[in-house]
Amino acid sequence: MTHAxxxxxxxxxxxxxxxxxxxxxxxxxxxxxxxSVLAEPGDGAAGELIARFGATDALRIALSDTDDEWASARGxxxxxxxxxxxxxxxxxxxxxDATLLVPSDPRWPSRLDDLGVHAPHALWIRGDVEGLxxxxxxxxxxxxxxxPYGEAVxxxxxxxxxxxxxxxxxxxxxGIDGAAHRAALSTGGRTxxxxxxxxxxxxxxxxxxxxxxxxxxxxxVSETPCGAAPTKWRFLSRNRLIAAxxxxxxxxxxxxxxxxxxxxxxxxxxxxxxxxVPGPVTSAASAGCHRVLREFDGVCVTSAADVxxxxxxxxxxxxxxxxxxxxxxxxxxxxSPRVGREVADLARRAGFxxxxxxxxxxxxxxxxxxxxGDDGLWRSVMRRGDAPARDR
Amino acid sequence: MTHAxxxxxxxxxxxxxxxxxxxxxxxxxxxxxxxSVLAEPGDGAAGELIARFGATDALRIALSDTDDEWASARGxxxxxxxxxxxxxxxxxxxxxDATLLVPSDPRWPSRLDDLGVHAPHALWIRGDVEGLxxxxxxxxxxxxxxxPYGEAVxxxxxxxxxxxxxxxxxxxxxGIDGAAHRAALSTGGRTxxxxxxxxxxxxxxxxxxxxxxxxxxxxxVSETPCGAAPTKWRFLSRNRLIAAxxxxxxxxxxxxxxxxxxxxxxxxxxxxxxxxVPGPVTSAASAGCHRVLREFDGVCVTSAADVxxxxxxxxxxxxxxxxxxxxxxxxxxxxSPRVGREVADLARRAGFxxxxxxxxxxxxxxxxxxxxGDDGLWRSVMRRGDAPARDR
Numbered sequence: 001m002t003h004a005x006x007x008x009x010x011x012x013x014x015x016x017x018x019x020x021x022x023x024x025x026x027x028x029x030x031x032x033x034x035x036s037v038l039a040e041p042g043d044g045a046a047g048e049l050i051a052r053f054g055a056t057d058a059l060r061i062a063l064s065d066t067d068d069e070w071a072s073a074r075g076x077x078x079x080x081x082x083x084x085x086x087x088x089x090x091x092x093x094x095x096x097d098a099t100l101l102v103p104s105d106p107r108w109p110s111r112l113d114d115l116g117v118h119a120p121h122a123l124w125i126r127g128d129v130e131g132l133x134x135x136x137x138x139x140x141x142x143x144x145x146x147x148p149y150g151e152a153v154x155x156x157x158x159x160x161x162x163x164x165x166x167x168x169x170x171x172x173x174x175g176i177d178g179a180a181h182r183a184a185l186s187t188g189g190r191t192x193x194x195x196x197x198x199x200x201x202x203x204x205x206x207x208x209x210x211x212x213x214x215x216x217x218x219x220x221v222s223e224t225p226c227g228a229a230p231t232k233w234r235f236l237s238r239n240r241l242i243a244a245x246x247x248x249x250x251x252x253x254x255x256x257x258x259x260x261x262x263x264x265x266x267x268x269x270x271x272x273x274x275x276x277v278p279g280p281v282t283s284a285a286s287a288g289c290h291r292v293l294r295e296f297d298g299v300c301v302t303s304a305a306d307v308x309x310x311x312x313x314x315x316x317x318x319x320x321x322x323x324x325x326x327x328x329x330x331x332x333x334x335x336s337p338r339v340g341r342e343v344a345d346l347a348r349r350a351g352f353x354x355x356x357x358x359x360x361x362x363x364x365x366x367x368x369x370x371x372x373g374d375d376g377l378w379r380s381v382m383r384r385g386d387a388p389a390r391d392r
Numbered sequence: 393m394t395h396a397x398x399x400x401x402x403x404x405x406x407x408x409x410x411x412x413x414x415x416x417x418x419x420x421x422x423x424x425x426x427x428s429v430l431a432e433p434g435d436g437a438a439g440e441l442i443a444r445f446g447a448t449d450a451l452r453i454a455l456s457d458t459d460d461e462w463a464s465a466r467g468x469x470x471x472x473x474x475x476x477x478x479x480x481x482x483x484x485x486x487x488x489d490a491t492l493l494v495p496s497d498p499r500w501p502s503r504l505d506d507l508g509v510h511a512p513h514a515l516w517i518r519g520d521v522e523g524l525x526x527x528x529x530x531x532x533x534x535x536x537x538x539x540p541y542g543e544a545v546x547x548x549x550x551x552x553x554x555x556x557x558x559x560x561x562x563x564x565x566x567g568i569d570g571a572a573h574r575a576a577l578s579t580g581g582r583t584x585x586x587x588x589x590x591x592x593x594x595x596x597x598x599x600x601x602x603x604x605x606x607x608x609x610x611x612x613v614s615e616t617p618c619g620a621a622p623t624k625w626r627f628l629s630r631n632r633l634i635a636a637x638x639x640x641x642x643x644x645x646x647x648x649x650x651x652x653x654x655x656x657x658x659x660x661x662x663x664x665x666x667x668x669v670p671g672p673v674t675s676a677a678s679a680g681c682h683r684v685l686r687e688f689d690g691v692c693v694t695s696a697a698d699v700x701x702x703x704x705x706x707x708x709x710x711x712x713x714x715x716x717x718x719x720x721x722x723x724x725x726x727x728s729p730r731v732g733r734e735v736a737d738l739a740r741r742a743g744f745x746x747x748x749x750x751x752x753x754x755x756x757x758x759x760x761x762x763x764x765g766d767d768g769l770w771r772s773v774m775r776r777g778d779a780p781a782r783d784r
Contacts, residue, residue, distance in 0.1 A: 043743070075745025076739070076743045153674070231722065231725040232721050278672075278685070280671055280672055281545060281670065282541070282544075286670075287694070290670060290692050294692045300682050302679070329624050330625040332624075333623040348472055351469075351472065353467025353471075354471075356467065
């Protein structure tokens with residue numbers, strides 16, 4: 001049956017038990033459920049049609065038999081138009097205790113609107129619907145085939161950031177994603193998993209318990225309806241949501257052709273802060289991160305402080321330099337800790353006028369770097385942590 | 393004795409046996425030897441005085457007793473004005489078989505002129521004076537306290553580059569520098585060591601044999617006169633020559649406050665291509681490299697090909713992407729290698745119009761990715777190296 005009953009009463013009835021979704025505008029909300037069944041994630045034609053006519057009128061146009069500019073798109077939507085599958089997905093959502101969130105809801109993460117016509121029509125959420133927007137959010141993503149190094153760095157970053165109130169978003173995959181979610185949970189921080197398939201399906205299967213824990217304090221989110229399988233296309237589409245919902249995206253480990261580079265590309269297109277954790281150039285698991293640094297102009301991330309700087313929370317690093325490069329180091333070079341020297345001798349050795357050398361020695365004495373002995377001769381004062389005199 | 397006899401005959405006599413230096417303009421060349429004794433490397437006042445009046449007149453002004461704008465600088469030059477030390481340095485150069493190179497010599501590396509008033513007045517060279525300029529030159533520098541990882545990467549880069557005609561410049565220190573020089577020598581390539589002290593002094597002592605080997609086929613170079621000690625100031629000044637003489641500077645490993653960051657800063661100021669090799673964020677020996685990437689906007693270097701790209705020799709990397717992100721992957725997702733499916737079924741699963749799905753299946757068949765069986769049903773064709781269907 002391809003008929004969609006979009007009357008308010010029918011819509012409200014269909015939406016019963018899927019959160020507050022039906023309170024806003026049941027017809028619009030219900031039409032969006034239909035859209036999430038008809039169109040693959042990121043379908044630009046669907047996004048354009050909805051933007052122009054609103055979800056309900058757009059759905060009527062989509063399901064009509066007119067021969068207009070939408071005819072080609074209609075060809076891919078109509079084979080899926082079946083009120084049975086729509087209601088099955090709503091039943092599955094109720095069983096999974098999933099909440100439906102639509103753009104008109106004040107809790108909708110407005111950052112997703114940056115995706116334009118590729119923005120999702122609705123989100124299905126297991127867990128806490130609050131806090132998907134408005135708070136500092138970092139996506140920590142990476143390879144499933146992670147190394148112990150990568151997982152340790154991901155966990156360190158996630159624990160530090162989540163522990164200080166930053167929401168850690170990831171994709172719930174094995175490897176880096178899982179390490180980030182787990183570390184965020186361990187600090188009592190908030191973490192959100194975006195899935196490629198329906199939120200009623202634990203994917204990967206081995207992360208069923210982890211996803212349940214994430215849903216307890218954070219959220220498990222998808223734009224695909226409950227029951228939807230996580231296809232490769234949907235994984236790639238899901239990556240755009242991870243990039244869009246975050247203020248900053250950090251790739252921790254990724255192979256040369258990892259899907260995380262797709263997330264990084266989306267982050268770049270959306271103008272999100274983008275960074276990557278470097279690793280040994282001999283490690284294939286870091287090759288994708290080095291591509292982010294080289295080809296995507298990503299920021300080199302070595303610590304949570306670097307990520308905070310990307311969020312605009314941290315102080316920028318001080319000016320770089322190779323230690324004391326000023327004239328004082330020339331003078332201090334000329335001093336010896338053992339052999340006392342006269343000012344004239346030091347001036348000649350360091351290449352200064354007598355008066356200049358005398359003034360600089362006075363300053364060095366104040367700083368505790370030089371001392372004048374009872375014999376009237378100058379010596380250097382060695383301090384713990386001082387580099388040897390011939391350190392390059 | 394502070395008198396400098398700059399007459400042509402006296403100058404030519406003093407310069408006897410230090411290469412072709414005296415052929416060009418003995419007075420100018422001899423005055424530059426005096427300057428290298430009087431002024432510390434990079435002394436901008438000396439550079440300015442010489443730029444304005446030429447080396448010989450500048451020296452007369454420096455050694456006069458006038459109370460002019462140079463009085464302050466004169467205060468640091470005159471204590472060193474001693475014809476005895478000048479002649480001792482020339483004697484040491486003759487014993488070390490060092491050649492004096494001055495800016496008017498066609499073999500002078502013109503890239504050094506980018507240093508302006510901080511350019512060296514002359515260079516002392518043990519080995520081959522040719523090839524300091526005009527050929528592609530890469531500086532490979534880094535920490536003395538290098539790890540086996542860093543030394544291996546430095547050696548790989550240096551061997552690959554030197555083996556293909558690139559001159560590898562470094563600072564002859566233990567660690568990264570030594571690894572780069574050795575690897576360049578091992579391929580029969582050309583390598584040049586810039587020292588902070590006189591070229592007659594092997595520094596570090598443990599690299600005496602290495603320096604001798606470098607001088608056999610490449611060159612050991614310094615702006616300080618023979619006999620000069622390698623002070624900390626001179627190490628830092630030497631770094632500007634390494635940056636200036638190179639087309640590209642690559643930091644392989646460096647601690648957070650390594651002197652290599654000083655070389656990197658000079659490279660940035662001079663507009664040289666600047667890169668750093670990443671490493672584990674948990675390795676202190678890579679912390680300086682990550683600073684180069686973060687704070688100096690350095691290029692992430694993972695291979696000799698990356699360095700060639702910095703030299704403008706390599707093809708730029710292709711567009712980045714996370715694998716097949718096009719619509720074809722949606723269609724291929726819907727195919728199974730075992731279960732045959734009809735076009736209408738595949739169109740619905742993948743979200744395409746019937747005609748589109750049919751056309752794409754035809755293309756996929758041509759590419760060997762899909763096949764239509766005798767039963768008229770479509771199946772996917774698994775190929776070695778294909779990612780599993782749910783690879784993110």
